[in-house]
Amino acid sequence: MPKIAIILGSTRPGRNGAAVAEWVLDIAKQRDDAEYELVDIAEYKLPHLDEAMPPAMGQYSQPHTLAWAEKIASFDGFVFVTPEYNHSTSGALKNAIDFLFAEWNNKAAGFVSYGSVGGARAVEHLRLVMGELKVADVRAQVALSLATDFKNYSEFAPAEYHVAEVTTMLDQVVEWSGALAHLRRPAAV
Numbered sequence: 001m002p003k004i005a006i007i008l009g010s011t012r013p014g015r016n017g018a019a020v021a022e023w024v025l026d027i028a029k030q031r032d033d034a035e036y037e038l039v040d041i042a043e044y045k046l047p048h049l050d051e052a053m054p055p056a057m058g059q060y061s062q063p064h065t066l067a068w069a070e071k072i073a074s075f076d077g078f079v080f081v082t083p084e085y086n087h088s089t090s091g092a093l094k095n096a097i098d099f100l101f102a103e104w105n106n107k108a109a110g111f112v113s114y115g116s117v118g119g120a121r122a123v124e125h126l127r128l129v130m131g132e133l134k135v136a137d138v139r140a141q142v143a144l145s146l147a148t149d150f151k152n153y154s155e156f157a158p159a160e161y162h163v164a165e166v167t168t169m170l171d172q173v174v175e176w177s178g179a180l181a182h183l184r185r186p187a188a189v
Contacts, residue, residue: 001036002076002177004170009082009093011042016114019156020144021081024112027166034174039094044068048095050183055101068096069103076184077108077177078135079169084115084122097129104133106183108176110169111141114150118143135179138172140165 003085010017021038028036046064053059060066082089097104108132110131113119120143130137142165149158 002174003074004034004036004077004173005039006036006079006081008040009080010090016071016156017081017083020112020114024079024166026080027163028170029132036064039071041092046096046099049098053097058102065099069100072100072103077173079110079112080121080174081112082119082128084113084119087121088125089122102136106180107135108172108173108180109135114144114146116146118145136176138169138176140169141174142166142169
């Protein structure tokens with residue numbers, strides 16, 4: 001059974017993403033097609049790229065990088081929960097992604113975004129990054145509007161139709177994770 005990480009991509013105090021990620025996890029846990037786990041990048045306390053070697057070399061030296069690499073390597077696919085900051089994803093999520101290389105390869109990813117236009121521009125940037133990391137990003141995505149899916153721009157209250165969007169996105173992530181299984185080799189950790 002595939003293991004899918006729901007990655008909470010914001011570290012900001014009072015972040016909206018925590019409620020969004022928990023909502024996605026609650027929907028995912030009603031399924032029996034994969035094992036789902038919430039992974040909060042804030043728990044890894046990753047500084048700004050402090051590894052001497054490029055991630056593609058797989059020569060990690062910092063304890064936080066080794067722990068992050070072990071966690072990401074354990075998954076077959078990902079759902080990135082991302083805010084949109086200045087027409088892109090959060091710097092914290094981009095930094096967390098950039099710490100690793102092989103651990104992301106030949107896996108699938110879906111996106112749940114939130115922002116003034118549903119976080120669509122953050123996802124577009126993440127799709128480019130995923131391509132470089134050899135991650136197959138799925139077509140279905142969930143775009144949550146701060147104006148309509150949050151009360152006062154801070155209390156998460158998603159429209160009911162988003163549940164079907166999450167379901168479709170998870171269907172695709174699980175399917176693609178399985179389809180790519182034969183390409184995955186154990187990542188060097």
